[in-house]
Amino acid sequence: MANHKSAKKRIIQTIKKTERNRFYKTRIKNLTKAVKEAVETGELEKAQEAFKNANKKLHHFVSKGILKKNTAARKVSRLNKLVKELAQKSA
Numbered sequence: 001m002a003n004h005k006s007a008k009k010r011i012i013q014t015i016k017k018t019e020r021n022r023f024y025k026t027r028i029k030n031l032t033k034a035v036k037e038a039v040e041t042g043e044l045e046k047a048q049e050a051f052k053n054a055n056k057k058l059h060h061f062v063s064k065g066i067l068k069k070n071t072a073a074r075k076v077s078r079l080n081k082l083v084k085e086l087a088q089k090s091a
Contacts, residue, residue: 024066031057032079039082044090051083 002008031054038047058072 024061028058028061028067028075032075035079035082039086042086042090044083044086047083047086051079054079 002011031050034050035047035054038050055076058067058076061067062069062072
């Protein structure tokens with residue numbers, strides 16, 4: 001256990017940041033999972049809607065400093081690729 005006041009404060013800050021990061025990590029996983037599931041089932045409209053939502057949220061996370069710009073761009077690009085492949089198959 002920490003003995004100094006500043007060390008105790010850092011422990012509390014670390015706990016808060018860990019909880020916040022866990023929340024956002026889970027949110028990001030759920031957004032990508034929704035797109036992937038819609039693509040796997042072959043539902044184009046649902047996949048496009050899920051992609052639109054994921055794109056919006058991921059870029060929002062960039063503006064809040066949760067994700068780096070290139071990380072969000074990479075995730076969006078990969079999800080977009082899946083949706084476009086599904087659109088070509090169904091066309």
